[in-house]
Amino acid sequence: MEENKLSGEDSLQLIQQMIQSSRDEHQENGDGWLLWGWLLFSASVISCIMGYMGYGRYVGEVWLGMLVVGLIAYAFNWRSKKARTNRVQTYMQGLLNKIQSAFFISLLAILAGSYLGNHSFSFGYFYILYAFWMFIHGSAIRFKPLIVGAWVNWAAALGIFLATDFRHDMMISALAVLIGYLIPGYMLRSEFRKKMQSTDRIAA
């Protein structure tokens, strides 16, 4: 950057350009949504099939297994994120990380509360929580599919509260995850790849 004499207009333009440039730094490849989405989707479909085959009593183990795999993957992801050299730390990324942590703590609190307190548990609570997370995340990164996904998950939560058959809960769950997590996750990944390709082209 040359040291030219700055006019007032130049200064304002430079400020805007630099602020915009640092804003563009927030990038997501959708991996987290896809990992969590596939885990939830698989658990829902397996539970539904097990329900129809008469193995409904083992569904709890399926979800517990899913949760353990999810938490291990989350811990690995957190470690690799920490090890990765981030050239810039945005306020938004910091905030989204906090919201993600709060989500997982709330999730565990719901599970622990319903287990220890012996209260009746509904998957609907999960989907309200997912929707809450997705709505904030989608709004923060201005990604509409996640916001739509949040509304789908809120609707799914209501559906699960109203459904009386556990197998129907699992069908709604699979559908909500497909629309709410997996489709936006693949869209995020596709956008990320396009962005990376255009950045490479500019760099070349």
Place this chain on the structure above:
Amino acid sequence: MEFKDLDPILHSQLRLAVMSLLISVKEAEFTFIKEKTNATAGNLSVQINKLKEAGYIEVAKQFKDNYPQTTCKITPVGVKAFEDYVNNLQSYLGVKK
């Protein structure tokens, strides 16, 4: 138009670019700032040092994976100076807020 009241530390193209980048992020590495401003490493180092001496930014040097890493972060004094600069600039230009 003269800009006598504008902070001379900030009224420089590269220093203003660095401050504008840092105002919107928590912290940024030297390499990131260099890439975004298209400045040479030498010139950028000099300007970053001036901003540091003015108390507008904090500079942390450390080693990560055996490589030196310089990280810059805006200070509250820097934020105030930047806000004042933008306000003064807007009033000179007659920009309505």
